[in-house]
Amino acid sequence: MRVVTAAEMKKIDQLAVEQYGIPGIILMENAGLRAVEVIESLAGPIQGKTFTILVGKGNNGGDGLVVARHLHNKGARVKLLLAVKPDDLQGDARINLNIWQKMSQPVFQINQTNGINVLKMALLNTHMVVDALFGTGFRGRVNDKLGQVMNMVNASPAPVISIDIPSGLEADTGRSHGPCIRAAHTVTFGLPKVGLVLEPGATYAGTLHIVDISLPKVLTESSEIYRQLLTAEGVAAWFAPRKPDSHKGIYGRVLVVAGCRGMVGAARLASMGALRAGAGLVTLALPGSLQPVAASQMDEVMTLGLPETGEGSLAGAALDLILERCQQADALVLGPGIGTEPETRQWVQELLPQLALPSVIDADGLNALAGAAELWKQAKAPMIITPHPGELSRLLNTPVQEIQKDRIETARDAAHQWKLVTVLKGAGTVIATPDGDVYINPTGNPGMATGGSGDILAGMTASLLAQGFQPERAAAAAVYLHGLAGDLAARELGQAGMIAGDILRYVPAAFKSMEEGI
Ligand SMILES: NC(=O)C1=CN([C@@H]2O[C@H](COP(=O)(O)OP(=O)(O)OC[C@H]3O[C@@H](n4cnc5c(N)ncnc54)[C@H](O)[C@@H]3O)[C@@H](O)[C@H]2O)[C@@H](O)CC1
Numbered sequence: 095m096r097v098v099t100a101a102e103m104k105k106i107d108q109l110a111v112e113q114y115g116i117p118g119i120i121l122m123e124n125a126g127l128r129a130v131e132v133i134e135s136l137a138g139p140i141q142g143k144t145f146t147i148l149v150g151k152g153n154n155g156g157d158g159l160v161v162a163r164h165l166h167n168k169g170a171r172v173k174l175l176l177a178v179k180p181d182d183l184q185g186d187a188r189i190n191l192n193i194w195q196k197m198s199q200p201v202f203q204i205n206q207t208n209g210i211n212v213l214k215m216a217l218l219n220t221h222m223v224v225d226a227l228f229g230t231g232f233r234g235r236v237n238d239k240l241g242q243v244m245n246m247v248n249a250s251p252a253p254v255i256s257i258d259i260p261s262g263l264e265a266d267t268g269r270s271h272g273p274c275i276r277a278a279h280t281v282t283f284g285l286p287k288v289g290l291v292l293e294p295g296a297t298y299a300g301t302l303h304i305v306d307i308s309l310p311k312v313l314t315e316s317s318e319i320y321r322q323l324l325t326a327e328g329v330a331a332w333f334a335p336r337k338p339d340s341h342k343g344i345y346g347r348v349l350v351v352a353g354c355r356g357m358v359g360a361a362r363l364a365s366m367g368a369l370r371a372g373a374g375l376v377t378l379a380l381p382g383s384l385q386p387v388a389a390s391q392m393d394e395v396m397t398l399g400l401p402e403t404g405e406g407s408l409a410g411a412a413l414d415l416i417l418e419r420c421q422q423a424d425a426l427v428l429g430p431g432i433g434t435e436p437e438t439r440q441w442v443q444e445l446l447p448q449l450a451l452p453s454v455i456d457a458d459g460l461n462a463l464a465g466a467a468e469l470w471k472q473a474k475a476p477m478i479i480t481p482h483p484g485e486l487s488r489l490l491n492t493p494v495q496e497i498q499k500d501r502i503e504t505a506r507d508a509a510h511q512w513k514l515v516t517v518l519k520g521a522g523t524v525i526a527t528p529d530g531d532v533y534i535n536p537t538g539n540p541g542m543a544t545g546g547s548g549d550i551l552a553g554m555t556a557s558l559l560a561q562g563f564q565p566e567r568a569a570a571a572a573v574y575l576h577g578l579a580g581d582l583a584a585r586e587l588g589q590a591g592m593i594a595g596d597i598l599r600y601v602p603a604a605f606k607s608m609e610e611g612i
């Protein structure tokens with residue numbers, strides 16, 4: 095599903111009206127009706143319930159007026175508060191205000207002297223607050239009076255449902271520059287807006303309901319919109335069912351080059367991540383002295399001990415052996431826990447241009463390339479890099495704050511510049527392709543900010559590469575399923591106490607949940 099900026103959504107709305115002849119007021123009516131359906135699904139029968147509806151002057155307010163009318167018709171008590179003077183409303187929003195007034199329904203104005211008191215009383219006795227103050231046309235910050243209103247609504251115990259986007263939120267960034275509604279639910283129209291899927295906007299929006307308002311599919315599926323939200327259906331469609339006459343050779347061989355003294359766990363987690371994501375065979379290549387312990391911990395993974403330095407990291411002498419093993423593998427994971435010795439940096443830089451199999455470069459593999467990222471351009475096969483903001487900061491020589499300011503465009507630039515799939519980890523992981531497409535991941539939770547979580551992802555990604563996935567799909571599907579495994583683990587165990595091993599244990603359940611979620 096595509097994810098749009100405010101300008102892109104506005105253009106789609108405009109084309110729907112001007113090119114396809116769908117009257118704007120029909121779109122508004124559909125928006126309001128769909129919002130009422132969501133409200134009904136959350137609140138149960140509407141008859142006799144009380145709703146407080148906050149209405150702004152733009153089309154978002156117009157949607158709120160449609161909601162008010164239908165809730166009233168279904169027997170609700172509706173308290174409608176306007177943030178502006180009635181005469182400030184124009185166009186379709188004005189038409190809907192007129193209809194509401196002709197139905198002899200009262201309109202309260204927040205700006206009148208007793209406006210705040212009316213709101214205070216309303217909030218004491220309401221089942222739900224409908225926030226239709228601002229939509230995608232919002233810019234900057236609200237004035238103090240509206241700020242006070244928003245703070246009162248946020249402090250009220252009644253659940254808030256935001257229309258299209260929480261008021262006060264910037265649709266293009268997911269940030270707010272002042273007070274902002276914190277919704278329990280958001281009903282958004284046609285397509286999700288960027289600000290609803292990036293943090294902190296995603297948290298402000300609560301549960302997201304994406305509803306159809308009859309916009310033509312050619313507009314909502316236009317390939318001009320380069321951002322997509324990963325969904326269970328979308329990801330599941332990339333997987334073919336296992337053939338009855340399967341054998342392990344079909345599901346690919348993964349070579350994991352990982353681990354050093356003190357970081358054998360990273361190697362283990364990456365290897366097990368590859369197996370849990372379905373690879374047929376996984377071989378772990380690691381410093382020779384660590385082989386016995388790794389082998390004793392994992393029955394299902396083959397191990398290969400390689401020459402090591404005095405400090406217990408893979409030595410330069412391992413390079414040829416790694417290249418030899420690469421010839422027997424379908425995909426490679428390079429980097430988890432290989433350490434940061436200068437010798438490591440050297441052999442990684444030598445290895446990279448010689449790689450001829452699809453590879454995932456992670457963790458210390460990335461650190462070894464800080465200042466030498468251009469080497470990627472010499473690789474002979476597709477590559478995926480999986481940096482967290484700190485690692486990308488070292489690769490780009492850009493401060494972390496700059497990267498976090500615009501995660502989508504930063505990842506997109508990196509993917510374009512280096513011609514490889516770039517997975518920028520963190521809340522709302524972004525997967526960018528060299529062609530300029532971007533996937534945004536909605537799964538995952540703060541409990542996954544725990545050592546070893548990324549090693550599992552690297553293994554899962556290589557696993558899908560080995561199973562024949564195109565690099566961008568391997569990366570996107572692995573990120574989605576890894577996050578889902580984390581969500582399932584958190585649901586069972588809580589965020590604070592879960593560890594990487596728990597994420598690993600829930601990877602099979604994540605696959606199952608994705609398949610069943612269709
Ligand atoms: N055909 C369409 O365009 C449709 C639009 N829809 C709704 O329309 C919304 C977009 O409508 P609009 O473009 O009218 O935008 P909004 O409804 O977000 O309202 C913007 C209004 O608020 C004012 N404003 C912006 N920032 C402000 C600030 N900081 N303080 C005070 N006032 C501020 C603007 O000057 C403008 O008058 C969508 O979010 C959606 O809810 C839906 O009705 C479906 C159809």
Ligand SMILES: [K+]
Binds near residue numbers: 227
């Ligand atoms: K809103």
